[in-house]
Amino acid sequence: MAQTEISPVEPETLVPFEEDHARQTNTGVSNNKLAIWVFIASESLFFGAFLATYFLYRGRDAQFLKGPTPSQLLNIPFTSVTSFMLLMSSLSMVLALAAIQRGDHRRFRIWLLATVIFGMSFIGGQVYEFTEFYREGLHLSTNMFGTTFYVLTGLHGTHVVVGIVWLMSIWIRSMQGKIGAERHEAVEIAGLYWHFVDVVWIVIFTAVYLIPQH
Amino acid sequence: MSESETPGTAIAVADDSTGREVAVANAHVAVGEEFHGHPTPRQYVLIAVVLVVVTGVEIAVSYLNTGHTNLVIVALFLMAALKFALVCAWYMHMRTDQPFFRRVFVTGILLACFVYGIVLLVFSSTVLKS
Numbered sequence: 001m002a003q004t005e006i007s008p009v010e011p012e013t014l015v016p017f018e019e020d021h022a023r024q025t026n027t028g029v030s031n032n033k034l035a036i037w038v039f040i041a042s043e044s045l046f047f048g049a050f051l052a053t054y055f056l057y058r059g060r061d062a063q064f065l066k067g068p069t070p071s072q073l074l075n076i077p078f079t080s081v082t083s084f085m086l087l088m089s090s091l092s093m094v095l096a097l098a099a100i101q102r103g104d105h106r107r108f109r110i111w112l113l114a115t116v117i118f119g120m121s122f123i124g125g126q127v128y129e130f131t132e133f134y135r136e137g138l139h140l141s142t143n144m145f146g147t148t149f150y151v152l153t154g155l156h157g158t159h160v161v162v163g164i165v166w167l168m169s170i171w172i173r174s175m176q177g178k179i180g181a182e183r184h185e186a187v188e189i190a191g192l193y194w195h196f197v198d199v200v201w202i203v204i205f206t207a208v209y210l211i212p213q214h
Numbered sequence: 215m216s217e218s219e220t221p222g223t224a225i226a227v228a229d230d231s232t233g234r235e236v237a238v239a240n241a242h243v244a245v246g247e248e249f250h251g252h253p254t255p256r257q258y259v260l261i262a263v264v265l266v267v268v269t270g271v272e273i274a275v276s277y278l279n280t281g282h283t284n285l286v287i288v289a290l291f292l293m294a295a296l297k298f299a300l301v302c303a304w305y306m307h308m309r310t311d312q313p314f315f316r317r318v319f320v321t322g323i324l325l326a327c328f329v330y331g332i333v334l335l336v337f338s339s340t341v342l343k344s
């Protein structure tokens with residue numbers, strides 16, 4: 001099929017891709033965005049279960065503190081730095097989305113890569129922290145602090161790793177020229193997941209690290 | 215259709231046999247125009263500054279040795295809630311996106327608070343009495 005370029009087209013005469021797509025669904029909203037919001041809502045219940053378990057055992061010394069105590073182990077200055085990185089990754093993610101929505105592919109790739117690097121730094125910090133705690137004698141089954149801490153923060157870290165892989169795949173597709181401005185919804189959906197992982201960490205950071213410990 | 219390398223360039227591709235435009239999807243992006251009421255990059259940076267400042271205050275408060283532990287805990291959770299709300303409203307675009315998405319998310323959060331609130335109340339007073 002031979003193609004002819006017709007340029008320019010008046011922007012106001014055209015229906016934005018995602019609005020057109022939303023109109024074609026039964027709900028009037030984008031199915032893909034609805035799916036990620038439902039998934040995020042279900043993830044709230046998922047993380048809520050592990051946070052509730054942490055709070056159930058917190059302060060119950062007979063089960064919670066047979067071994068190294070949280071106050072001996074937790075390094076708030078170090079975790080503050082990794083938390084800062086995760087917050088900054090949310091900023092770079094929205095800047096990447098804004099860039100792709102403008103059709104600025106160069107900045108989109110830069111900000112997306114920055115998000116991946118921030119995410120990897122956070123995971124590097126978590127691996128270091130887990131290694132240190134293990135050396136100090138806190139294992140998964142040492143006490144209920146170890147069990148609830150490793151499971152809660154480990155599951156969050158797993159979500160971050162999934163997010164990194166997702167963002168990297170978008171970055172690679174962008175490098176191949178497969179992510180244009182009209183496909184910005186794919187970036188927005190990955191961004192929603194990434195921001196959710198960030199807000200979950202906001203709660204975990206306060207609950208586990210900042211609340212005064214034993 | 216290949217990606218548009220120039221921001222805001224409107225490109226339409228026509229099928230020779232029908233003369234109809236078959237791909238005009240990226241033509242709605244105008245130079246310097248923000249997307250459907252989304253915040254500007256400057257606003258995103260300002261929100262990030264607020265988030266960093268609140269985090270700094272949180273860390274400082276956690277080191278306070280006032281003897282009012284409950285007050286410190288309430289203050290820490292209020293600041294966490296503020297950060298949570300800022301990220302949801304501005305970065306996840308809950309302020310400007312369709313209200314239906316907001317309702318789905320808030321329903322999940324409220325359901326989690328309700329269910330695990332009951333779990334904490336029931337188990338902390340009976341099963342795990344220390």
